[in-house]
Amino acid sequence: MATVRIPTPLRKYTEGKDEVAVSGANIRELLDNLEGSYAGIGERIRDDKGAVRRFVNIFVADEDIRFLEGLDTPVKDADEVSIIPAIAGGLG
Amino acid sequence: MHASLAGARSTGATARASGSSAQFLVIGAGGLGCPALLGLLAGGARRITIVDDDLVDLSNLPRQVLFSAADVGTHKVDAARHALLGRSRIEADASPAMAITTVRQRLVPEELDVILNELTTGASRPWVVLECSDSPALKFAVHDACLRARLRVVMGGVVGWHGQAMAIDPRQRDAACYRCLFEGPPPPELAPACASVGVAGPVAGAVGHAMATLAVSLANADAPHAPSPAGVCLHFDLLHGSVRRLAPKPRPNCVTCSTAVELHANTQAQDR
Numbered sequence: 001m002a003t004v005r006i007p008t009p010l011r012k013y014t015e016g017k018d019e020v021a022v023s024g025a026n027i028r029e030l031l032d033n034l035e036g037s038y039a040g041i042g043e044r045i046r047d048d049k050g051a052v053r054r055f056v057n058i059f060v061a062d063e064d065i066r067f068l069e070g071l072d073t074p075v076k077d078a079d080e081v082s083i084i085p086a087i088a089g090g091l092g
Numbered sequence: 093m094h095a096s097l098a099g100a101r102s103t104g105a106t107a108r109a110s111g112s113s114a115q116f117l118v119i120g121a122g123g124l125g126c127p128a129l130l131g132l133l134a135g136g137a138r139r140i141t142i143v144d145d146d147l148v149d150l151s152n153l154p155r156q157v158l159f160s161a162a163d164v165g166t167h168k169v170d171a172a173r174h175a176l177l178g179r180s181r182i183e184a185d186a187s188p189a190m191a192i193t194t195v196r197q198r199l200v201p202e203e204l205d206v207i208l209n210e211l212t213t214g215a216s217r218p219w220v221v222l223e224c225s226d227s228p229a230l231k232f233a234v235h236d237a238c239l240r241a242r243l244r245v246v247m248g249g250v251v252g253w254h255g256q257a258m259a260i261d262p263r264q265r266d267a268a269c270y271r272c273l274f275e276g277p278p279p280p281e282l283a284p285a286c287a288s289v290g291v292a293g294p295v296a297g298a299v300g301h302a303m304a305t306l307a308v309s310l311a312n313a314d315a316p317h318a319p320s321p322a323g324v325c326l327h328f329d330l331l332h333g334s335v336r337r338l339a340p341k342p343r344p345n346c347v348t349c350s351t352a353v354e355l356h357a358n359t360q361a362q363d364r
Contacts, residue, residue: 008252008253009252018331054276055228055277059338064340064341067341085278086228086231086249086273087249087256088251
């Protein structure tokens with residue numbers, strides 16, 4: 001299973017865990033399985049058409065999936081998958 | 093003097109000299125803005141403009157390190173200016189003298205082009221903008237306005253133990269902009285406020301100082317053979333002690349990049 005790094009705003013869906021192990025042959029499957037284990041997290045990452053939201057990036061081993069094969073990017077067991085949203089906070 | 097201290101001072105002098113050639117515009121004097129301002133001062137910045145309309149609140153003090161209890165109720169820009177000038181007096185013989193201007197104003201996206209134009213038109217030195225607000229919509233608007241105005245900008249954000257700092261230089265076509273990395277801002281319902289998620293104070297400090305470092309580096313990117321951090325996004329996950337360097341490729345269909353380039357090309361053509 002790949003290790004998925006969960007950003008702070010999404011940890012309320014993963015019982016506070018900052019990383020979780022998820023299986024999946026590619027990013028699409030991995031995100032489906034992530035939602036299966038942690039209900040609600042999927043819609044924060046993908047829109048209702050299944051596309052990765054505009055303010056979210058997904059990296060597989062430091063490579064942006066948009067420059068790989070998008071949601072079809074293959075995932076290996078040892079891979080680290082990072083979900084990186086735009087972080088807006090700063091003033092408070 | 094101890095040899096290592098002498099070496100550190102020598103390195104510091106080099107760094108200070110490097111920040112003195114530019115004018116820095118810091119938008120937001122809060123959790124990110126305060127450490128960013130201190131970082132600029134440490135980096136040798138001598139000309140800084142601070143924009144914020146907020147007042148210092150008692151709850152700000154733990155994280156907004158430029159302010160003290162005596163500042164509560166005063167405008168943040170004034171308290172920040174006072175604190176920075178107080179620190180700069182330590183270098184009373186420094187040249188040029190410290191010049192800090194303040195703008196008590198809440199920025200709104202619709203007015204950014206005018207404000208940036210008023211501030212920067214005719215400037216004899218490069219401007220570098222540091223975006224330290226906590227409004228997703230304003231952040232993206234500031235970024236876009238800076239690209240339209242051909243201004244270098246450093247974007248920053250912090251939430252929980254995570255933070256980001258990205259350097260953008262619209263003159264560098266081979267370097268990604270913020271919208272190459274994130275196409276649009278999160279909607280309000282999906283953008284947690286600092287107040288609801290919390291911010292680890294030291295993370296804000298680290299990200300603010302990283303923003304200042306990137307800004308000083310951007311300011312010096314004009315020198316021949318100077319390295320530039322443009323297009324680099326530093327992603328902090330300090331709960332794990334991790335700082336990741338993301339260097340996204342420019343997105344071929346990035347509307348902001350291409351619009352800014354077209355706009356500038358048209359302006360240049362009209363000027364000829």
